[in-house]
Amino acid sequence: MLKKSEAKIIEAGFTVFSANPTATLADVAKEAGVGRATLHRHYAGREDLMAALAMVAMQELDDAIEAATKDAPSYTEALRLSLEVIIPLADRQMFLANEPLDHVPEVLEAYTQQLDETAEAVEAAKEEGGFDADVPTAWIVQAIETLTYAAWTVVRDGDATPEEAAVLAWRTLQSGLTGGAK
Amino acid sequence: MLKKSEAKIIEAGFTVFSANPTATLADVAKEAGVGRATLHRHYAGREDLMAALAMVAMQELDDAIEAATKDAPSYTEALRLSLEVIIPLADRQMFLANEPLDHVPEVLEAYTQQLDETAEAVEAAKEEGGFDADVPTAWIVQAIETLTYAAWTVVRDGDATPEEAAVLAWRTLQSGLTGGAK
DNA sequence: TCAACATGAGACATAGATGTCTCATTTTTT
DNA sequence: AAAAAATGAGACATCTATGTCTCATGTTGA
Numbered sequence: 001m002l003k004k005s006e007a008k009i010i011e012a013g014f015t016v017f018s019a020n021p022t023a024t025l026a027d028v029a030k031e032a033g034v035g036r037a038t039l040h041r042h043y044a045g046r047e048d049l050m051a052a053l054a055m056v057a058m059q060e061l062d063d064a065i066e067a068a069t070k071d072a073p074s075y076t077e078a079l080r081l082s083l084e085v086i087i088p089l090a091d092r093q094m095f096l097a098n099e100p101l102d103h104v105p106e107v108l109e110a111y112t113q114q115l116d117e118t119a120e121a122v123e124a125a126k127e128e129g130g131f132d133a134d135v136p137t138a139w140i141v142q143a144i145e146t147l148t149y150a151a152w153t154v155v156r157d158g159d160a161t162p163e164e165a166a167v168l169a170w171r172t173l174q175s176g177l178t179g180g181a182k
Numbered sequence: 183m184l185k186k187s188e189a190k191i192i193e194a195g196f197t198v199f200s201a202n203p204t205a206t207l208a209d210v211a212k213e214a215g216v217g218r219a220t221l222h223r224h225y226a227g228r229e230d231l232m233a234a235l236a237m238v239a240m241q242e243l244d245d246a247i248e249a250a251t252k253d254a255p256s257y258t259e260a261l262r263l264s265l266e267v268i269i270p271l272a273d274r275q276m277f278l279a280n281e282p283l284d285h286v287p288e289v290l291e292a293y294t295q296q297l298d299e300t301a302e303a304v305e306a307a308k309e310e311g312g313f314d315a316d317v318p319t320a321w322i323v324q325a326i327e328t329l330t331y332a333a334w335t336v337v338r339d340g341d342a343t344p345e346e347a348a349v350l351a352w353r354t355l356q357s358g359l360t361g362g363a364k
Numbered sequence: 365t366c367a368a369c370a371t372g373a374g375a376c377a378t379a380g381a382t383g384t385c386t387c388a389t390t391t392t393t394t
Numbered sequence: 395a396a397a398a399a400a401t402g403a404g405a406c407a408t409c410t411a412t413g414t415c416t417c418a419t420g421t422t423g424a
Contacts, residue, residue, distance in 0.1 A: 003400095005400080005401080021280065024380085024381065024382090025381075025382070025383095026381080026382090034401080034402085035401065035402040035403065035404095036382095036383095036402090036403090036404095037383095037384085037385085037401080037402070037403080037404090038400080038401055038402075040382085040383065040384080041400080041401085044383090045382075045383075046381090046382080098203065098280050100202075129360070130360060131359045131360050132359060132360055135350065135359045136336075136341065136342065136350070138336055138339070138341040138342070139332070139336055139341070139342065139347075139350045139354075139359075140359060142332040142335055142336055143329065143332050143350075143354055143359070145332070146328040146329060146331055146332040146335075147325065147328060147329075149328055150321070150324040150325050150327070150328040153324055153328075154318075154320055154321055154324055157320070159318065159320040159321070160318065160320070160321065165321075168317065168318070168321045168325075171358070172321075172325055172354065172355065172358065173354065173358060173359060174358045174359060174360050175357070175358035175360060176353070176354065176355060176356045176357035176358035177313045177314060177317045177321075177322060177325070177355060177356065178311070178312060178313050178314055178356050178357060185370095187370080187371080206410085206411060206412085207411075207412075207413095208411080208412090216371085216372085217371065217372040217373065217374095218372090218373090218374095218412095218413095219371080219372070219373080219374090219413095219414085219415085220370080220371060220372075222412090222413065222414080223370085223371085226413090227412075227413075228411090228412080
């Protein structure tokens with residue numbers, strides 16, 4: 001469990017870095033309403049803070065997916081529900097994508113595991129007929145990830161509601177953008 | 183037309199920043215085999231260099247698309263061909279996506295125009311039946327962009343050849359990943 | 365060949381972010 | 395209330411990227 005000031009710092013980190021990935025630690029501390037020294041007391045440096053943000057973001061993702069899919073009737077439906085639930089969380093993830101966090105083993109492991117879980121879900125969905133067996137799993141995983149980003153983008157730009165974006169992303173993935181949704 | 187050392191710097195910029203978006207100007211100069219002072223003689227600072235890289239990258243994109251589509255039998259086919267041609271160029275674009283270049287009017291204008299052209303092509307393809315009319319153009323444009331990125335990623339990771347990736351991306355866009363390619 | 369120009373190398377100054385430390389004050393716990 | 399812990403504010407040192415300038419050397423073109 002996070003202490004109060006740690007929670008404030010983490011939340012400020014999401015806010016500030018989402019708006020500007022090159023923001024200063026001083027910016028984060030200010031947004032958190034906390035002294036700069038206090039930030040350093042809890043997180044040794046920028047990299048530590050980023051790693052902590054990544055861990056929190058991934059945990060949130062895990063929890064959201066777990067909650068959304070625990071009663072899903074199929075693996076395919078579970079993937080659809082996951083997609084739906086992830087979109088609003090995307091702005092807490094995207095700014096981390098360009099951080100060089102590969103050096104932090106903890107983060108790398110958690111990230112790898114998330115990808116593996118997605119890949120497993122995709123393989124299971126394939127067996128249900130949710131995706132064609134001849135489409136590489138690596139592609140489907142990648143497509144899910146990038147279409148989630150696309151959905152988040154159109155929502156951010158005001159071109160669609162989260163619900164509409166989720167429908168569009170899933171339709172694109174499953175049946176494409178021609179010939180009508182199935 | 184670029185002078186010889188300017189061309190070397192630009193090319194080094196693509197190489198270095200693709201590998202590490204936070205690389206220093208000294209890194210770029212070294213890769214270019216050029217003195218740091220010379221780099222500053224041609225490009226006032228990091229932002230100028232980035233802007234120049236962006237302009238070159240967009241011009242390359244324009245040229246490649248123009249060449250690939252000039253004999254296309256339809257707007258839909260032109261979009262498919264564009265997608266195919268863009269994938270290998272993606273590593274010259276992607277590192278620019280996270281640069282705050284909005285402040286450079288020249289770049290912003292060129293980028294906006296590219297998006298507009300894509301949107302127009304999509305609308306035309308819609309009228310041909312290449313995409314369903316009820317799918318928002320903004321979504322299709324965004325999907326094209328992100329699936330291009332996905333394709334580039336799987337190629338980079340060795341999970342597909344550029345040709346395979348292009349096929350997968352186009353299939354995803356048009357007919358989805360279930361029910362077989364049409 | 366000679367003149368104009370471009371370059372490389374290095375010195376120099378600067379600005380900004382980072383990390384450390386101290387000390388008085390506040391907050392929490394006991 | 396007393397002790398322990400956490401915090402805020404600010405000073406301080408440092409490090410790195412950046413940008414400027416100079417001068418000797420090399421290159422190009424007339």
